[in-house]
Amino acid sequence: MLSVVIPCRNEAENLPILLAEINAALAGRVYETIVVDDGSTDRTPQVLAQLRKEATTLRQIRHDQSAGQSAAVRSGVFAAHGQIILTIDGDGQNDPAYLPALADALVSGGPGTGIAAGQRVRRKDSPAKQMASRFANSLRQTILKDHTTDTGCGLKALHADLFKQLPFFDGWHRYLPALVIREGFNVVHIEVVDRPRRHGVSNYGIFDRGLRGVLDLFGVWWLLRRRKRVPKVAEVKS
Template sequence: MRADVTLAISVVLPAKDEAENLPFLLQEIEDALIDRAFEVIVVDDGSTDGTAAAVLEIARRHPWARLISHAASCGQSAAVRTGLLAARGEIVVTIDGDGQNDPRYIPALLDALAAGGPGVAIAAGERLGRKASFGKRIASRAANRLRRAMLDDRSRDTGCGLKAIRREVFLKLPYFDGWHRFLPALVLREGFGIRQVDVVDRPRRHGTSKYGIFDRAMVAGVDLLGVWWLRSRLRRRPVATERMPHGAAGASHLTERSHP
């Protein structure tokens, strides 16, 4: 695919040791987006199991598939950011590489984002019937309650990897390890609206989770306080208007740029 092709959608898929899951997952993404202009960017986060080779084999047959590899594992947030910076689409869809996020919900996310208009910047999946261990479910419920109380981010579940975000807004969000778990709150901080779409979680076909309870829990409290601080430090959001002198080229009207 040429670099100058205008795309509607970039799917960013962070993956660590997911060689067995990726072939069927990438096929499902293609099936879900078959009528749209799209690319899929797989960010191989330091895999050692042949993940890169599996993606390259698919890319030989499908020009929409791209591979970016981290020399060493940097974590899920870093992989999402790498994919975002490389994305060519106006909308960035994030999805986990383990196959638990079902790509058939991607069109619903895109439709929800479009229905919200330019004032809505993210449509986020919220999981029903989550397929996870008892310990993960309990930890997730407690974290969600605390997050909602502190951030008022209007979200039942921000841990779902399925999200559709306007790239121009995504690029404005402050980056830190763990940011992918706070995207609704960060989008609200920028003055944009959010939408939620119920999705059904499904079990893995192969392998085990590479990003577990403790890699989240060890830093979750610090991240939560950091996002709370960021939101509390936002002052008045300016509504900026560019004015041009009468008679200047293109001065027949005022151009206004404002946050919703």
């Protein structure tokens, strides 16, 4: 079973379109969709309540106040019933057509694969935001060596049990490949084409997380250094 986790805040206009696209992309598969409303102040709760009347696979979770994207993803992960969790942003810029490929790549990678991560090509962000993203990704790769060129892409697939054991902190969703590698698993990548936002404005700016991002980066580096060996665990029965 697949669980699609969608963190969102103030995406009332984008969600109906996105959810219809997810249903089309995963037709024929067993799945649930969990929208985590991170303290929206628009009509997102009402829109989701109406959509739930029309879709039995849709679940609605709400934060009483905005706690950030990482907290929203985590709430969805711990509420999920599926063995594989797929994440996708709620603004519609991630194309749900890639969700099946991510799930299949994770499974076909075998037990040693911990995450299938989308890597955006032909970005639709502003030139300034793209330049800031390239710098951040380059710095992260140099320090963490996570073999990933774009951790900011919301499209990812992970095994639910692994997802739940990763150390959590605010900003955690940007470091999932490095944290998965820390647990002794591999990363596979799927190229995805980004789309422009249809409605509304981004909840995240270019410089609003700069200092915090640097602190997070060195925090993850510290975590990686504290676990240099990952043993293979097996029960002896004879």
